[in-house]
Amino acid sequence: MMTALISICIVIFFISRISDLTSVVSQVNPPKNGLDPTIIASLPLFLYKRNDHDNDIIECSICLSIIEDGELVRVLPNCKHNFHVECIDKWFNYHSTCPVCRTEAESRLLPEPREGVVNHTPP
Numbered sequence: 001m002m003t004a005l006i007s008i009c010i011v012i013f014f015i016s017r018i019s020d021l022t023s024v025v026s027q028v029n030p031p032k033n034g035l036d037p038t039i040i041a042s043l044p045l046f047l048y049k050r051n052d053h054d055n056d057i058i059e060c061s062i063c064l065s066i067i068e069d070g071e072l073v074r075v076l077p078n079c080k081h082n083f084h085v086e087c088i089d090k091w092f093n094y095h096s097t098c099p100v101c102r103t104e105a106e107s108r109l110l111p112e113p114r115e116g117v118v119n120h121t122p123p
């Protein structure tokens, strides 16, 4: 009788320990590491026109097909790589970097230093 009570106590103790552990693990490792949908939506996009690009052929590295005239294209602000909007948006559900060069896709809030250097005037 006493041993049964003790074993029940032990089981309850272990169950509570396990649930503590799993809650800690889920806090440390969030299940998704994609980009926030608001960040995805804020990335620049444009309507691809072959004429504007001097007949340059741009390939979407996600679906490996050529971007056609009149398709919506997202350009990553940090590395200038181009992808179909629907391809890159799906990618960013699970990743936060460019699929080609692994640059962070979220635009960095840094001032552009090049312009300041070009217009440099001595005091």
Ligand SMILES: [Zn+2]
Binding pocket: 060, 061, 062, 063, 064, 065, 083, 084, 087
């Ligand atoms: Zn694509």
Ligand SMILES: [Zn+2]
Binding pocket: 076, 079, 080, 081, 098, 099, 100, 101, 102, 103
């Ligand atoms: Zn890139």
